[in-house]
């Protein structure tokens with residue numbers, strides 16, 4: 521299978537490159553392929569003639585989306601719709617990503633793919649609009665994968681590093697930190713997500729549409745932080761704080777755990793988040 525990958529320097533993009541064993545992947549630099557420049561994408565499609573395009577690019581700094589909603593819509597909606605349409609014309613499968621933040625958090629059991637979205641902030645609104653734009657433009661050749669709380673061996677540059685890296689950094693200067701216990705999430709190791717994505721797109725019975733792919737289990741950011749320090753052997757005391765899902769005036773879902781229901785029917789599963797975190801810490805921080 522010939523794959524055109526967008527976002528090779530990111531957490532997920534770099535994991536897809538390192539986990540791939542059986543496909544030929546072309547991964548242009550951002551200067552050569554910018555998702556906001558449709559003609560650069562069409563040139564790449566024409567040159568490479570991929571079977572599959574995997575787009576990991578997004579405008580996903582959640583607080584900044586509140587301040588710059590037009591940028592969020594330009595990238596997360598307009599650009600993604602254009603990629604989907606171009607893939608349809610080129611007869612390539614289009615794989616793109618979305619988020620648990622399309623949900624409002626009113627449930628207390630994991631969200632399945634067909635649950636009704638109800639985003640609470642501009643970021644989630646732009647991602648839901650992106651999903652709808654892709655489905656209206658090119659449903660038959662598009663796969664939308666919702667994931668949550670990604671951390672990878674290469675940190676998310678656009679967010680100033682990932683959650684785990686930031687907590688490890690915190691431990692250098694703090695013996696006591698506060699962490700939110702109000703949001704329940706499914707933190708996901710980008711390596712596990714990459715393996716699952718590669719398995720999913722090669723599945724002979726794959727059908728177009730929305731899929732959830734996250735590490736199994738659920739936890740609050742407080743519980744996740746405690747696990748980071750326990751597994752790393754760092755003595756930082758973590759105090760739970762309940763902010764009721766608020767970040768300043770912006771709302772976040774109190775519960776956004778995803779169930780990988782459709783992937784499971786194809787035999788694609790991910791390990792539990794604690795197992796994933798332990799492997800991440802061993803690989804990146806050489807925790808024994």
Ligand SMILES: NC(=O)c1ccc[n+]([C@@H]2O[C@H](COP(=O)([O-])OP(=O)(O)OC[C@H]3O[C@@H](n4cnc5c(N)ncnc54)[C@H](OP(=O)(O)O)[C@@H]3O)[C@@H](O)[C@H]2O)c1
Pocket residue numbers: 526527528529530531532533550553554555556575576577578579580595617618619620666667668669670671675676677678679710
């Ligand atoms: N991170 C999370 O917690 C999380 C949670 C739920 C869903 N997701 C979704 O999962 C996907 C992958 O996330 P990630 O954490 O791997 O993201 P990431 O680490 O920020 O990587 C994004 C990649 O896309 C590239 N990119 C950004 N804008 C671009 C543009 N206009 N044209 C071409 N390339 C561009 C970036 O290049 P530069 O290095 O040059 O910026 C980077 O290589 C995204 O759709 C994200 O929204 C992430």
